Amino acid sequence: MAAIGLISIDNYDDLIEKKDDKQVSYLNSLITTLISDWASENSVFYKRINSERFLFVAKDSDIDRMKEDKFQFLTRVRQVAEKNDLPLTISMGIAYGQESFEVIGEEAQNNLDVALVRGGDQVVLREAVEDAKPQFFGGNTDGTPKRTRVRSRAMSTALKKIFAENQRIFIMGHRYPDMDALGSAFGVAYMAMMSDKECYIILNPKEITADIERALEELKKYPDLERLVISADEAIDLSNDDSVLVMVDYHKPSMSISQAVYDAFEKIAVIDHHRRGDEFPDKPLLTYIESTASSAAELVAELIQYRAARKSLLPKFISTALLAGIYVDTKNFTVRTTGRTFDIAGYLKNQGADTSLVQYMLSTDLDSYLMISELVSRSKHFKEDIVIAAADEDRVYDSVTVAKAADTLLSINGIHAAFVITKQPGDLIGISARSTGKVNVQTVMEALGGGGHFTNAATQIKGSNIDEVEHRLRNELINHDQ
Numbered sequence: 510m511a512a513i514g515l516i517s518i519d520n521y522d523d524l525i526e527k528k529d530d531k532q533v534s535y536l537n538s539l540i541t542t543l544i545s546d547w548a549s550e551n552s553v554f555y556k557r558i559n560s561e562r563f564l565f566v567a568k569d570s571d572i573d574r575m576k577e578d579k580f581q582f583l584t585r586v587r588q589v590a591e592k593n594d595l596p597l598t599i600s601m602g603i604a605y606g607q608e609s610f611e612v613i614g615e616e617a618q619n620n621l622d623v624a625l626v627r628g629g630d631q632v633v634l635r636e637a638v639e640d641a642k643p644q645f646f647g648g649n650t651d652g653t654p655k656r657t658r659v660r661s662r663a664m665s666t667a668l669k670k671i672f673a674e675n676q677r678i679f680i681m682g683h684r685y686p687d688m689d690a691l692g693s694a695f696g697v698a699y700m701a702m703m704s705d706k707e708c709y710i711i712l713n714p715k716e717i718t719a720d721i722e723r724a725l726e727e728l729k730k731y732p733d734l735e736r737l738v739i740s741a742d743e744a745i746d747l748s749n750d751d752s753v754l755v756m757v758d759y760h761k762p763s764m765s766i767s768q769a770v771y772d773a774f775e776k777i778a779v780i781d782h783h784r785r786g787d788e789f790p791d792k793p794l795l796t797y798i799e800s801t802a803s804s805a806a807e808l809v810a811e812l813i814q815y816r817a818a819r820k821s822l823l824p825k826f827i828s829t830a831l832l833a834g835i836y837v838d839t840k841n842f843t844v845r846t847t848g849r850t851f852d853i854a855g856y857l858k859n860q861g862a863d864t865s866l867v868q869y870m871l872s873t874d875l876d877s878y879l880m881i882s883e884l885v886s887r888s889k890h891f892k893e894d895i896v897i898a899a900a901d902e903d904r905v906y907d908s909v910t911v912a913k914a915a916d917t918l919l920s921i922n923g924i925h926a927a928f929v930i931t932k933q934p935g936d937l938i939g940i941s942a943r944s945t946g947k948v949n950v951q952t953v954m955e956a957l958g959g960g961g962h963f964t965n966a967a968t969q970i971k972g973s974n975i976d977e978v979e980h981r982l983r984n985e986l987i988n989h990d991q
């Protein structure tokens with residue numbers, strides 16, 4: 510039996526960025542040496558296909574030997590890379606069997622995509638017959654894999670494949686979705702439509718904030734897109750064995766717009782930009798979590814870019830909603846913004862995104878402005894540069910208002926961290942925390958059962974009251990200071 514393998518340098522683009530020609534050629538020869546030594550040890554024939562890919566052909570007995578050795582080669586590569594201070598890891602996709610080389614080769618390619626989608630630094634091995642189970646080796650790198658264009662491309666291919674294998678695609682964001690959740694949901698819907706699949710976006714009409722309301726008003730001009738929006742009950746009725754659920758802009762099942770919808774699906778894909786927490790779907794088909802991305806919209810727009818034909822334009826509503834998602838999550842390109850954020854914003858603009866419509870969707874109306882200033886006026890100093898605003902016990906606030914109040918506090922000169930405590934729907938007390946980067950609000954929120962980023966985090970506490978939560982927060986801040 511024969512085997513075909515593909516080796517990919519996981520982060521080649523990043524590795525060579527900022528390196529001069531001499532360093533690039535050193536890196537290339539280092540990679541070639543590692544792979545050629547490994548190939549001759551294992552009596553494998555290999556060829557470099559391009560700067561980041563190698564192909565090899567082996568006997569199945571060679572593969573058995575590699576398996577016995579648990580693909581120690583991955584560790585060796587990582588050790589050599591560490592010695593040279595390079596974030597270099599590799600992934601392999603290998604397939605073997607009695608089928609034609611065409612079939613085996615294609616399977617090897619699929620397996621490599623799976624390895625990349627799972628985060629790289631690993632080997633995926635599978636016999637090229639239907640129903641064969643894949644075997645996984647490696648994948649021991651701590652932390653999240655570096656975000657590379659290779660990985661986004663692999664994600665795009667993997668998502669396309671998942672869509673091809675299913676009939677109905679359902680898309681759901683977090684409760685009280687913001688423009689990032691809505692924009693990325695429509696972006697994913699667009700990809701499902703490119704695959705000629707039925708697709709649906711789940712919204713709860715009772716949990717709509719002002720900006721989403723304005724977006725939905727605009728959506729009325731696009732009846733073909735408007736009819737994609739359905740309720741949780743409709744989604745459960747429509748779901749069948751050939752359905753997949755795509756979670757966008759969140760990954761904790763309990764944050765779903767509808768828990769019942771989440772529970773109704775076996776097959777799940779996750780696209781999110783929040784740092785991964787403990788609560789996570791069981792065995793998703795695809796996990797694309799990239800905490801270095803500004804927004805889910807940025808990730809989704811990139812996936813679209815890899816798939817879209819040059820000529821066809823995105824519907825204006827979708828390009829605009831995606832751009833609005835990026836605006837919200839980056840506060841008009843002031844935080845979490847990278848070169849990739851601008852690249853993708855440029856792409857969306859060229860695709861017809863309407864920036865004045867973005868401004869309109871995100872504008873604050875008088876009522877919510879008054880609610881924001883009321884919250885701001887309730888703030889007290891915990892320390893000179895840390896403020897806590899505790900809201901009225903009898904009033905329920907939506908997450909957008911709370912987030913805007915926290916942002917407003919943070920924009921005040923001399924304030925480095927702001928915490929806004931409010932009552933939220935469902936007997937919950939929420940804390941929304943923001944920091945300029947001097948205070949780590951993530952660890953504070955984690956200690957109170959929440960999570961997020963260094964500069965932007967939150968938590969929700971059940972069965973408590975505002976005073977008690979404020980007290981716990983103050984204790985936590987004191988602990989944190991020591």
Ligand SMILES: [Mn+2]
Pocket residue numbers: 689690758782804805838
């Ligand atoms: Mn987001």
